[in-house]
Amino acid sequence: AQKITQTQPGMFVQEKEAVTLDCTYDTSDPSYGLFWYKQPSSGEMIFLIYQGSYDQQNATEGRYSLNFQKARKSANLVISASQLGDSAMYFCAMREGAGGGNKLTFGTGTQLKVEL
Amino acid sequence: GAVVSQHPSWVICKSGTSVKIECRSLDFQATTMFWYRQFPKQSLMLMATSNEGSKATYEQGVEKDKFLINHASLTLSTLTVTSAHPEDSSFYICSGRLRWGSTQYFGPGTRLTVL
Numbered sequence: 473a474q475k476i477t478q479t480q481p482g483m484f485v486q487e488k489e490a491v492t493l494d495c496t497y498d499t500s501d502p503s504y505g506l507f508w509y510k511q512p513s514s515g516e517m518i519f520l521i522y523q524g525s526y527d528q529q530n531a532t533e534g535r536y537s538l539n540f541q542k543a544r545k546s547a548n549l550v551i552s553a554s555q556l557g558d559s560a561m562y563f564c565a566m567r568e569g570a571g572g573g574n575k576l577t578f579g580t581g582t583q584l585k586v587e588l
Numbered sequence: 589g590a591v592v593s594q595h596p597s598w599v600i601c602k603s604g605t606s607v608k609i610e611c612r613s614l615d616f617q618a619t620t621m622f623w624y625r626q627f628p629k630q631s632l633m634l635m636a637t638s639n640e641g642s643k644a645t646y647e648q649g650v651e652k653d654k655f656l657i658n659h660a661s662l663t664l665s666t667l668t669v670t671s672a673h674p675e676d677s678s679f680y681i682c683s684g685r686l687r688w689g690s691t692q693y694f695g696p697g698t699r700l701t702v703l
Binding site: 507509514515516517518519522563575576577578579580581 | 622630631632633634637679681683691692693694695696697699
């Protein structure tokens with residue numbers, strides 16, 4: 473089974489609107505972390521936001537927030553007030569605890585296009 | 589966030605030659621560095637994990653004799669693609685982590701084209 477699933481290969485959003493990028497995960501490890509990275513066309517991976525499995529509150533970083541629903545095993549990224557510069561590939565990733573070697577497993581990504 | 593650099597940013601080489609890619613953590617000591625490969629329109633696939641001063645741990649299906657990894661210091665890891673072939677053409681990205689459980693910070697990537 474896929475450990476990280478991103479079901480939206482591509483998304484469009486109008487400038488200044490909010491957009492939600494979906495991510496579901498699968499793990500039996502009680503200790504894990506969830507990450508979102510942005511990859512512009514230039515290729516670098518930019519860290520956006522992190523959510524720990526034991527965190528009580530949803531993570532927020534500026535215009536980015538993570539909608540963490542533990543029972544549903546989902547960790548959706550919400551981008552508020554979209555900007556043209558947000559157009560990029562977005563990857564959800566999971567880091568499992570000791571059993572997973574503390575390595576990151578990435579989803580297949582969602583290509584976001586912000587339109588005027 | 590922490591800064592990781594990679595050099596070169598792109599390289600073109602002939603089939604059969606070897607190519608070395610450097611990954612440096614500029615403002616932190618990366619006890620662990622990771623090497624990923626990304627084919628066009630695909631996700632990142634972990635190739636190997638390297639801890640400073642010890643041998644790298646390769647993921648299943650990655651040839652350790654073809655992809656030589658050296659992590660000689662807390663700020664430098666190198667990936668050497670030996671006897672490169674066109675199918676090795678890809679985007680190679682490294683990342684560094686300060687300690688177990690901390691965030692991985694990625695380099696800008698190296699685009700390798702083997703003719």
